[in-house]
Amino acid sequence: MSKNSSLRPAPLGLLETILEHGATVCLILFFVSVVLQVLFRYVLEAPLTWSEEAARYLNLWSVALGAALAVARREHLRVNVIDRLLAGGPRLLYTSVHCFGLVVTLVFSIIVFIGAVYMTIDRWTVSLTVLPVRQGFIYLALAVSFSIIITSLAIQLVAVWRTGYRERSRLK
Amino acid sequence: MIVAILIGVLVVLLILGIPAVFALGVSSVLYLAVTRGIDAIPSAVVAQRILYGMDSFALLALPLFLFVGRLMNESGVTNRLFGFAKALVGHFRGGLAHVNVLASLIFAGMSGAATADAAGLGAIEIKAMREAGYDLEFSASVTAASSLIGPILPPSVPLVLYAILAGVSVNSLLIAGIVPGILMALALMSYVAYVAHKRQLPVDSRHNLRDLLVSFKDAFLALLTPVILVGGILTGAFTATEAGAVASLYAVILAVLIYRTVSWAKLYDIFRRTMMDSAIIMFILAVANLYSWLLIRARVPVFVADFIFRFSDNYWVVISLVILFLLFMGCFVSAIVTINIATPVLVPLIKAAGGDPLHFGIIMVVTLMIGELTPPFGMVLFAITRVTDIPFERLVRSVAPFIIPVAAVLVLLVSFPGLATAVPNWLLQR
Numbered sequence: 001m002s003k004n005s006s007l008r009p010a011p012l013g014l015l016e017t018i019l020e021h022g023a024t025v026c027l028i029l030f031f032v033s034v035v036l037q038v039l040f041r042y043v044l045e046a047p048l049t050w051s052e053e054a055a056r057y058l059n060l061w062s063v064a065l066g067a068a069l070a071v072a073r074r075e076h077l078r079v080n081v082i083d084r085l086l087a088g089g090p091r092l093l094y095t096s097v098h099c100f101g102l103v104v105t106l107v108f109s110i111i112v113f114i115g116a117v118y119m120t121i122d123r124w125t126v127s128l129t130v131l132p133v134r135q136g137f138i139y140l141a142l143a144v145s146f147s148i149i150i151t152s153l154a155i156q157l158v159a160v161w162r163t164g165y166r167e168r169s170r171l172k
Numbered sequence: 173m174i175v176a177i178l179i180g181v182l183v184v185l186l187i188l189g190i191p192a193v194f195a196l197g198v199s200s201v202l203y204l205a206v207t208r209g210i211d212a213i214p215s216a217v218v219a220q221r222i223l224y225g226m227d228s229f230a231l232l233a234l235p236l237f238l239f240v241g242r243l244m245n246e247s248g249v250t251n252r253l254f255g256f257a258k259a260l261v262g263h264f265r266g267g268l269a270h271v272n273v274l275a276s277l278i279f280a281g282m283s284g285a286a287t288a289d290a291a292g293l294g295a296i297e298i299k300a301m302r303e304a305g306y307d308l309e310f311s312a313s314v315t316a317a318s319s320l321i322g323p324i325l326p327p328s329v330p331l332v333l334y335a336i337l338a339g340v341s342v343n344s345l346l347i348a349g350i351v352p353g354i355l356m357a358l359a360l361m362s363y364v365a366y367v368a369h370k371r372q373l374p375v376d377s378r379h380n381l382r383d384l385l386v387s388f389k390d391a392f393l394a395l396l397t398p399v400i401l402v403g404g405i406l407t408g409a410f411t412a413t414e415a416g417a418v419a420s421l422y423a424v425i426l427a428v429l430i431y432r433t434v435s436w437a438k439l440y441d442i443f444r445r446t447m448m449d450s451a452i453i454m455f456i457l458a459v460a461n462l463y464s465w466l467l468i469r470a471r472v473p474v475f476v477a478d479f480i481f482r483f484s485d486n487y488w489v490v491i492s493l494v495i496l497f498l499l500f501m502g503c504f505v506s507a508i509v510t511i512n513i514a515t516p517v518l519v520p521l522i523k524a525a526g527g528d529p530l531h532f533g534i535i536m537v538v539t540l541m542i543g544e545l546t547p548p549f550g551m552v553l554f555a556i557t558r559v560t561d562i563p564f565e566r567l568v569r570s571v572a573p574f575i576i577p578v579a580a581v582l583v584l585l586v587s588f589p590g591l592a593t594a595v596p597n598w599l600l601q602r
Contacts, residue, residue: 020444023447023451024440024443024444024447026447027235027443027446027447027450028440028443030232030235031235031236031239031417031420031443034232034236034413034414034416034417034420035417035418035420035421037414037417038410038414038417038418038421042409052229055229055232056227056228056229056232057227059226059231059232059235059454060223060226060227062235062447062450062451063226063450063451063454063455063458064226064451065451066447066448066450066451066452066455067193067451067452067454067455069448069451070448070451070452070455075448075452076191076192076193076194076452076455076456077191077192077193077452077456077506077508077509078186078189078190078191078192079186079187079189079192079504079505080189081187081189081504082187082188082189083189097188097189098189100188101185101188101189101190104185104190104194104198105190105191105194105197105198107198107201108194108197108198108201109194109197111201111213111215111218112197112215112218112219112222114215115214115215115216115217115218115219115220116219116223118215118216118219119216119219119220119223122216138223138227139219139223142219142222142223
């Protein structure tokens with residue numbers, strides 16, 4: 001298994017920076033919520049009502065944004081045996097295999113994106129149990145994440161199609 | 173046909189190099205397209221299932237465990253732990269190899285991932301052993317093998333993942349890992365003692381009581397981290413997530429305010445890197461939630477159980493076959509991914525054969541840890557080759573004998589389930 005792909009990451013520029021800091025800030029706020037929950041429950045003996053919900057959804061946003069960033073940087077875990085097998089193979093086979101992978105991933109991402117948008121709209125009027133936040137806001141994390149994933153995959157697909165031969169040569 | 177789509181397609185997509193998270197998603201969607209029609213894929217249900225996979229309070233322990241391990245590695249605590257372990261067992265023959273195992277055992281109480289131990293503490297251990305005259309192969313191999321203790325002792329990322337997927341108590345499973353983790357350390361130290369005697373490895377001078385006390389004082393505050401984490405879970409005072417939160421806060425105070433080895437900017441960077449690791453692991457878990465839901469709806473675990481029981485329904489035969497399967501998977505796929513894919517299928521099988529899912533969780537993680545030491549995709553081996561200049565092939569050869577003590581512990585755990593289950597049963601009155 002490897003986090004490093006043979007392919008170049010999809011450059012998202014400023015969006016990548018926003019994603020990275022956004023996800024990190026969500027994780028820090030999640031950390032603060034969980035710590036506050038423990039301190040108020042065990043030290044001050046006055047449990048907070050909102051901290052668990054806040055922690056769960058901050059973590060969810062952090063994971064959703066981080067996962068999109070990992071797609072842009074091609075850092076998701078994968079078995080990389082195919083890279084070695086195709087390193088010396090014909091150009092067309094190399095390009096086809098990677099394009100196939102990107103296309104099926106793109107199809108799956110579009111399906112999730114459609115579902116996430118539907119759920120965001122459907123639950124926009126429903127409130128969470130404790131926090132004054134709409135349930136749709138939680139599904140919005142998935143919709144935002146998959147919209148960025150789709151963009152990254154589309155950029156990668158074009159890049160592989162155009163530069164497949166050069167990428168293959170780099171592997172040798 | 174159903175099994176072929178859900179399992180066969182997944183295997184093919186993994187081999188084709190599609191990231192595990194998307195291989196799980198694509199096979200799930202393909203199954204839905206075949207069974208319901210391409211124009212009737214319930215995209216809202218797909219989104220819901222993925223979201224549910226990320227939304228659990230127990231799951232929040234994962235980023236906290238990852239954060240504590242990373243922060244402890246970055247804060248220089250590992251040097252203090254190594255110094256303390258050296259003062260304790262450094263005077264035995266092959267002392268630094270024993271120190272290596274003991275330091276990993278202590279660090280395992282703070283870190284939940286083998287690669288964190290191998291790449292962080294491992295770099296210090298290998299450097300010290302090389303300077304003391306140990307050969308590179310042996311130093312790297314002891315470090316690789318001892319890092320496997322990390323995911324067995326609490327806090328453990330693989331055990332939390334398994335607990336959530338198998339529906340067993342996170343606290344019980346983490347506690348169940350204590351005795352197996354200590355057993356693994358003892359088995360590795362026994363093997364080191366054998367090699368030290370056979371090869372007449374170096375002996376360090378015995379530390380006097382004063383040195384021991386000084387090193388203990390130096391490491392004392394750091395040693396409290398596993399006490400807080402494991403102690404909080406053991407006594408039932410905290411849930412795994414709460415214990416992770418308290419340990420994280422303590423680690424921040426220690427690293428930033430007391431030791432002052434981590435600046436606020438560096439702390440932010442540690443959060444940033446934890447975020448990436450956490451997102452990658454939890455995103456797989458989220459999509460695996462969709463996949464496992466479909467596996468259960470398609471009754472795949474029942475088909476697999478029926479297929480295996482056609483040959484034998486004897487528990488020992490079933491568990492042996494499952495271990496062989498996990499060893500095979502461990503050679504090619506990381507433990508995190510295997511747990512996500514295999515747990516929903518294997519747990520019902522083990523239950524039907526009369527096994528205990530809590531006990532099986534420990535068996536599964538220990539078995540998968542062996543895979544971390546085997547080619548072609550041992551993650552620990554990659555981590556070690558990154559911190560040393562040892563070629564991969566040489567490391568593979570030299571680490572192979574260390575699989576024997578780990579496998580011996582696995583056999584013990586399979587034969588005597590009480591080694592894993594007695595402590596949680598007693599403490600939490602399961």
